[in-house]
Amino acid sequence: MRNTSFVILAALLVTACNDGAQPAANVAMNEVAANEADATNYQAEVIALPVAAQEGVFLRAVRDARLACQKVTKSERLEDRQGNPTWRATCDGNNPHLISITRDGTAKIVSRTDAPRG
Structure with a gap:
């Protein structure tokens, strides 16, 4: 609007x-x-965030995907996937999730099928 x-x-x-x-x-x-x-480039916005704020974005994305996560305890930037910046975010010290952020701000999450659901 x-x-x-x-x-x-x-x-x-x-x-x-x-x-x-x-x-x-x-x-x-x-x-x-x-x-x-x-138009906002959400990829650039997330990349520019401090690590703690990025981890907050990842926590919200994982929870929105209805996966269990109390806290993102570690994150690391990986190679881009399909042209999108990608991170490995580890929840609660042992549940890794690959999170790619698209230009429009959509978080694409790849998790193990045996990861606990929230």
């Missing part, structure tokens, strides 16, 4: 400044460009 309001406001300001001289196609292109520029 915030992005849409900003784009509409920007389009109205451009139209007012140009006395309506800007073609509608240009306004639409400007809206598309504004939306693309404002």
Whole structure:
């Protein structure tokens, strides 16, 4: 909603400044460009976090997947998988999970099938 309001406001300001001289196609292109520029790259956001904050993200992802995890006790960055940054997050000292973060913020988790469920 915030992005849409900003784009509409920007389009109205451009139209007012140009006395309506800007073609509608240009306004639409400007809206598309504004939306693309404002898209958040969650991969970069997670990579930039301090380790403790990253581990908080991993804890939330594991719990959202309904896997048992009281605390992420260790995490390490691995090679990217399918172009996504990936970490091994260990819960409670013994349950490892591979977590990949997509650009839109989705956490993809690969865990052993015998890992305890929450």
